[in-house]
Amino acid sequence: MIEVQGVSGQRVAVLGLGRSGLSAARALRAGGAQVLAWDDSPEAREKALEEGFEIKDLTRDGAFGDIAMLIVSPGIPHLYPQPNKAVANALREGVAVDNDIGLFFRSFAAAGWAAHDVPPRVVAVTGSNGKSTTSALIHHVLQEAGKDVQLAGNIGRGVLDIDPPEDGGVVVLELSSYQTELARALTPDVAVFTNLSADHLDRHAGLGGYFAAKRRLFAEGGPDRAVIGVDEAEGLFLAGQMAEAPGDDRVIRVSVNRKLAGPGWSVFARKGFLSEYRKGRQAGSIDLRNIKGLPGEHNHQNACAAYAACRTLGLSPKVIERAFHSFAGLPHRSQLIAEKDGVKFVNDSKATNVDSALKALKAFGKIRWICGGLEKEGGLSALAPALENVTKAYVIGREAAEFSLQLEGVKAEICTTMARAVEAAMSEAQPGETVLLAPAAASFDQYDNFEKRGEDFIEEVRSRL
Known part of the structure; x- marks a missing residue:
C-alpha cells in the first residue's frame, strides 16, 4: 500500500466506494487521516462500515463544515454534464477536491528513497484506444527484462494498493480521462498518449474537453519523456507544445500512418515493420507481422508506443523484440x-x-x-x-x-x-x-x-x- 502523505490528523471524505474509493480510504487511514465515506449504494456503505470507516451523507447541506478534502471516484461527475451534489457542496464550501491518482502522485516518493541507487519511476499511459494493451505490453517487456515492475490504475491493481517500489522499480499506470481530469498532482517520469477519438463526450462537454482532460497528464507535471501518437491533429498539436525544437528528444513521436523524418526521436510502423529513428538515423527495427499477440495496425501503434516507452527506460531493441514475441495480448482485445x-x-x-x-x-x-x-x-x-x-x-x-x-x-x-x-x-x-x-x-x-x-x-x- 502507498500511504497518503500530508493528511495526518485531517478529516478527509471519500465519495464512491468501489475499488478505487475503498483503496483510497484505506491509504488515507494508513496516512493518519480520519476518513468519512459515502456512496449512494447501501451495500457499498455497509461494506465500508464493516471496515471501520465512518459513514456520512455528503449530499446534505453543511456536510463539509469540518472536512479538509474530498476524494472522488472516477465514475462520479464533478463538472459535466452536471456535478454530483456532494461534489457541488464541497466546491461551494471551498473544500479541495482530488482523486486517488492525485493522492498517488503526491505520496509516491517516500523517505526510504534516499537509500535507492536508482529512484523508482512512473510510466503513465492515456489515450482513447489501445491504452490497456500499451500499458500491459510495457509491463510485460519490463517484466521479461527482469525489472521490478507493477501495473496499476485502470488495469491491474488500484494505484494506492501497489507495494512501495524497490530500487529502480517501475510503476506502469493506465489512466482514463476520468482519472486525469481531476487529479491535483500528475507527475509521471514518462507519459504516453496513444491516440484520440470521440468518446465520453457528455462527461467532458465535447471533444475539446475530452482532449483537455488527456492533455493534463503532460501539461501539469512536465514528464521527463513524452511518447505521443501524432496520427491525429490533437496528438500532433500536443507534441508541438511539448517540444522546444525539432530535435528535442524529450518528445518521441509515434505513427502508423507515415514515416517520421527529422532530427528528433520517432518510432513508426509501416507495412508491419517498426522503425526507430534518432537524429535522422535508424536506431532499431522490429518485424511485427508474425507477433500473434499484436495483430493489425492498431496493435502496431500500441507496439510503437510501448517500444518508445521501454527505450526511454534503457532497454535495447533486441530485448524489447524478444519480449514482444511472448506477449499473449489482453482478454477482449483482438x-x-x-x-x-x-x-x-x-x-x-x-x-x-x-x-x-x-x-x-x-x-x-x-x-x-x-x-x-x-x-x-x-x-x-x-x-x-x-x-x-x-x-x-x-x-x-x-x-x-x-x-x-x-x-x-x-x-x-x-x-x-x-x-x-x-x-x-x-x-x-x-x-x-x-x-x-x-x-x-x-x-x-x-x-x-x-x-x-x-x-x-x-x-x-x-x-x-
Missing part, C-alpha cells in the same frame, strides 16, 4: 481464442466504439462479423473504409434491426443474441475466414460490461468446437 479448420475466432469485445471497431475490422480479412449493442453517438458511417473486409455481419442487441440498417452494402443477419450469432457465423464460416466479435457499441443493453459480453462469446464458441 484476443485469438480458437482456430479450427482454417477459421480463426477473435474476441474484441472491448471495441465498444466505432473507431476501435474500425481498427479491428482492418486487422483481419474475410470476416464473419458479430456486432451490435447499445449504439453510441455519431452513427456507423466511419466504418465504411473497412466494410469491404466483411463477408457477413451477425447483429446482436436489443436494437439489432436498427443497427443493421446502417451497414450499407453488407449482408447482415439479425440475430439479437450472442448464441444465435455465434451459431450462424460458425455454421457459415469457410477456411481462411475470421469470426470476429467487434461490436462497435456498448454492452449495457444485454450485459453488465464488455468483459461479460466477451466471456459469453468465448463460451459460445468453445461449446461448439
Whole structure:
C-alpha cells in the first residue's frame, strides 16, 4: 500500500466506494487521516462500515463544515454534464477536491528513497484506444527484462494498493480521462498518449474537453519523456507544445500512418515493420507481422508506443523484440481464442466504439462479423473504409434491426443474441475466414460490461468446437 502523505490528523471524505474509493480510504487511514465515506449504494456503505470507516451523507447541506478534502471516484461527475451534489457542496464550501491518482502522485516518493541507487519511476499511459494493451505490453517487456515492475490504475491493481517500489522499480499506470481530469498532482517520469477519438463526450462537454482532460497528464507535471501518437491533429498539436525544437528528444513521436523524418526521436510502423529513428538515423527495427499477440495496425501503434516507452527506460531493441514475441495480448482485445479448420475466432469485445471497431475490422480479412449493442453517438458511417473486409455481419442487441440498417452494402443477419450469432457465423464460416466479435457499441443493453459480453462469446464458441 502507498500511504497518503500530508493528511495526518485531517478529516478527509471519500465519495464512491468501489475499488478505487475503498483503496483510497484505506491509504488515507494508513496516512493518519480520519476518513468519512459515502456512496449512494447501501451495500457499498455497509461494506465500508464493516471496515471501520465512518459513514456520512455528503449530499446534505453543511456536510463539509469540518472536512479538509474530498476524494472522488472516477465514475462520479464533478463538472459535466452536471456535478454530483456532494461534489457541488464541497466546491461551494471551498473544500479541495482530488482523486486517488492525485493522492498517488503526491505520496509516491517516500523517505526510504534516499537509500535507492536508482529512484523508482512512473510510466503513465492515456489515450482513447489501445491504452490497456500499451500499458500491459510495457509491463510485460519490463517484466521479461527482469525489472521490478507493477501495473496499476485502470488495469491491474488500484494505484494506492501497489507495494512501495524497490530500487529502480517501475510503476506502469493506465489512466482514463476520468482519472486525469481531476487529479491535483500528475507527475509521471514518462507519459504516453496513444491516440484520440470521440468518446465520453457528455462527461467532458465535447471533444475539446475530452482532449483537455488527456492533455493534463503532460501539461501539469512536465514528464521527463513524452511518447505521443501524432496520427491525429490533437496528438500532433500536443507534441508541438511539448517540444522546444525539432530535435528535442524529450518528445518521441509515434505513427502508423507515415514515416517520421527529422532530427528528433520517432518510432513508426509501416507495412508491419517498426522503425526507430534518432537524429535522422535508424536506431532499431522490429518485424511485427508474425507477433500473434499484436495483430493489425492498431496493435502496431500500441507496439510503437510501448517500444518508445521501454527505450526511454534503457532497454535495447533486441530485448524489447524478444519480449514482444511472448506477449499473449489482453482478454477482449483482438484476443485469438480458437482456430479450427482454417477459421480463426477473435474476441474484441472491448471495441465498444466505432473507431476501435474500425481498427479491428482492418486487422483481419474475410470476416464473419458479430456486432451490435447499445449504439453510441455519431452513427456507423466511419466504418465504411473497412466494410469491404466483411463477408457477413451477425447483429446482436436489443436494437439489432436498427443497427443493421446502417451497414450499407453488407449482408447482415439479425440475430439479437450472442448464441444465435455465434451459431450462424460458425455454421457459415469457410477456411481462411475470421469470426470476429467487434461490436462497435456498448454492452449495457444485454450485459453488465464488455468483459461479460466477451466471456459469453468465448463460451459460445468453445461449446461448439
